[in-house]
Amino acid sequence: MKFITKIIEELKFIRKSKRLLAAVSDVDSGSSNLVPDDIERIVDAFPDNIAFIADDRQWTYREFDAYANRVANWALAQGVVRGDTVCIFARNRLEYVGIWFGLSKVGVVPALINYQLRAAALAHCVNISNAKLVIVDCEYLTAWRSAKKHLGGDISAFGAFGKAGKLPDFDAELAAQDSARPGKNVRKGMTAGDQFMKMFTSGTTGLPKAAKMTHTRGQYYMRGFVVASESGPADRMMMVLPLYHATGGLCGVGLALSVGGAVIVRPKFSASSFWDEAVRFEATLFMYVGELCRFLLNAPPGLNDRSHSIRCIIGNGLRPEVWPKFVERFNIPAVVEFYGATEGNISLFNFTGKVGAVGRIPNYLRKKSNGDLIRFDVETNTHIRGSDGFYQRTSDDEIGELIGEIRTDEARFRYEGYEDKEASAKKILHDVYVKGDAWFRTGDLLWRDKDGYYYFVDRIGDTFRWKAENVSTNEVAAALTEFAGVHQANVYGVPIAGYDGKAGMAALVADTDLDLTGLYQHIKDALQPSARPVFLRISNETDTTGTFKYKKTDLVKQGFDPAKISDPVYMAHPDKGKYVRVTASIFKQIEKAAFKL
Secondary structure (H helix, E strand, O other): OHHHHHHHHHHHHHHHHHHHHHHOOOOOOOOOOOHHHHHHHHHHHOOOOEEEEEOOEEEEHHHHHHHHHHHHHHHHHHOOOOOOEEEEEOOOOOOHHHHHHHHHHOOOEEEEEOOOOOHHHHHHHHHHHOOOEEEEEHHHHHHHHHHHOOOOOOOEEEEEOOOOOOOOEHHHHHHOOOOOOOOHHHHOOOOOOOEEEEEEOOOOOOOOOEEEEEHHHHHHHHHHHHHHHOOOOOOEEEEOOOOOOHHHHHHHHHHHHOOOOEEEEOOOOOOOOHHHHHHHOOOOEEEEEOOHHHHHHHOOOOOOOOOOOOOEEEEEOOOOOOHHHHHHHHOOOEEEEEEOOOOOOOOEEEOOOOOOEEEEOOHHHHHHOOEEEEOEEOOOOEEOEOOOOOEOEOOOOOOEEEEEEOOOOOHHHOOOOEOOHHHHHHOEEEOOOOOOOEEEEEEEEEEEOOOOEEEEEEEOOOOEEEOOEEEOHHHHHHHHOOOOOEEEEEEEEEEOOOOOOEEEEEEEEEOOOOOHHHHHHHHHHHOOHHHOOOEEEEEOOOOEOOOOOEOOHHHHHHOOOOOOOOOOEEEEEOOOOEEEEOOHHHHHHHHOOOOOO
16 A cells, blocks of 8 residues: 555656646746746736735736836836846735836846844845835834934835825825836846846844845746646635745745736734634635744634635645644645745755655656755864765765755756855855866755655754754754643754853743643653753743744853843753753853753
C-alpha cells in the first residue's frame, strides 16, 4: 500500500512540475511582455469578475483597471518618468494593488514600505529606495511626520484615503485623471529584465534592505503559485498578510490576478475572527507565513472552524508540530508549503503535502535546479572546504546551507540583489565548486532526505553552540510548545561570561498558571542536555515582524539580567532540578560562574 501511495505522490509531483515549467516557459529577461501586460490580459478576459473585496466595497476587474489607469495618468502628470521610484506607505486597502499596478503601467517602480515603521527606520527605507514621490496613507500621517527630519532630501508626499492635512490630496488629484489606459508606447523599449518593484527584507536582524524585483521575478511568483494551488477564476484568496510583503502582496495577490480570481483584502490578521471572515467572504484559499497557523491553532474553538470553503492554503513556515493538528482541526484539504526569499534565486515547492517538508528536488531533476546544500560549521560560522579548497556538498540527512547557483541561461536563476551593492555582494559565494562560479547564500540551514525532500532547520544566525553541540532553535521551540500551557516559544542563545558558546533561552507566551516543574521534566525528557533552555522568560506576547516571524535581536541584547527585564526570568537550577526565578543575587552568582550550567 505504501508503494502505491508513493507512486501516486510521484506522479502528482511530476505532473505539477511539468505544469510549472510550462507556465513560466515564456518568461524571459529580454521579452517585451511585462507584469502589467499580463494583468491587462486578465482584465480584458474577465472584466466583470470580482477582483478585490474589502468589507462592504468591491471592484470588478474593469473597475480595478480604471483606478490603475488614473494612477498611471496621475504619475505622468507629476513628471515622474520610466525608472523613477514612488513609495507606497499604506496599510492593506482595496486600492493598494491598484496603485502599484498603475505605476507599473508607465514604467514607474513602486517601493512597498512597511506601514508599521516610524521615524529613522521609515526614513531609511525611503532614502535607500531613491524615491521621487511618496504616497502616504492618511492613517499614518503622524508616522510620516516623525520620519521627515531623517530624510536624505526634500521628497514630495501625497496624502491618501482621508484628510491629507497640509499634504496634496492624492484622491482628489486622482479623481481628475482620465480612466483610459495610457498607450503601450509609454512602456516601449522596456524588457522583463527591467525593475518592476522594490520590496524590503523583513528586518529581523537589522534595518530592512531594498530588494530589486524585476518583471521576470514578478511573473515567476505570480504564475508559479497558480500551478501550485491549481487555482482558477472561481477562487477567492483571503489576504491577511501585509501587501507590502512578497508572500502576500505578490505571490498571493498575483495568484488571483493571474486567473481572474478575487482577493479578499483584510486590514490585518485576527485569530479570533479569521474563520468567521473566511465564511463571510466565501474564501477558498489563504496565504500563511511564519507563526500565523500556530496563532490560529492556539485560538479557542469557534463555530466556523470547519464550516468554511477553504480548499488549499499556501505559504512558508508551517512547523511540523503544528501542521497535522492544523489540518485536522480546521479540515484543510491541501497544504502547499514553499521556500523562497524576496531577493533570492532559489525556490522550492512541496507539491505533495509531505508534512514538514518545504519543497523537493528529486535526483532526476537535480540538473534542472540551481539549488544545493553545502557543509557549514556553526561553531566557527564558516563553510567547510575540501583538500582542494572548494566547498563540500552535504550527504543525505546532513544539515547544510542552501545556496542557489547564479546563472544567466534562465531568468529564474538570476540574482538581482539589493539597491545596496555592498550588501548584494555579501550574499554571493565565489568559486564554490569550480573557479568562476557564483552562488547566492540563503543564510538558511536545511537538510535533504533520500527522496529529495528539503526540511528547514534554522537561520544560520539563530543556531548556536552549547556544550559543544549545535542547537536548533526551531527544534527546541517545537518541544516547548508541545507542553500544555505553552502557546508560543521564541528560542535564542545568550552569552554567559565564563562559559563557552551560548546558553539556550526561550521567551514564552504561556498560561499564568504554567506548571514550571512539569515543564522542566518535559524538557528533560524531550531534549538532549545541550538543547535544554537554561533560561525561560515569561511574557504576555512575543514581538514579531509584520510577517509573523519572531524578532530575536533585542531579546539577545537584554539577556537574562532581571534588572533590565520587566518579565520574570527563570533558570534551570543545576542543583535543585527545577526552574527558579532569577533574582539579583542569582544573577551575580551566574556572572561569577558559580553554577555548573
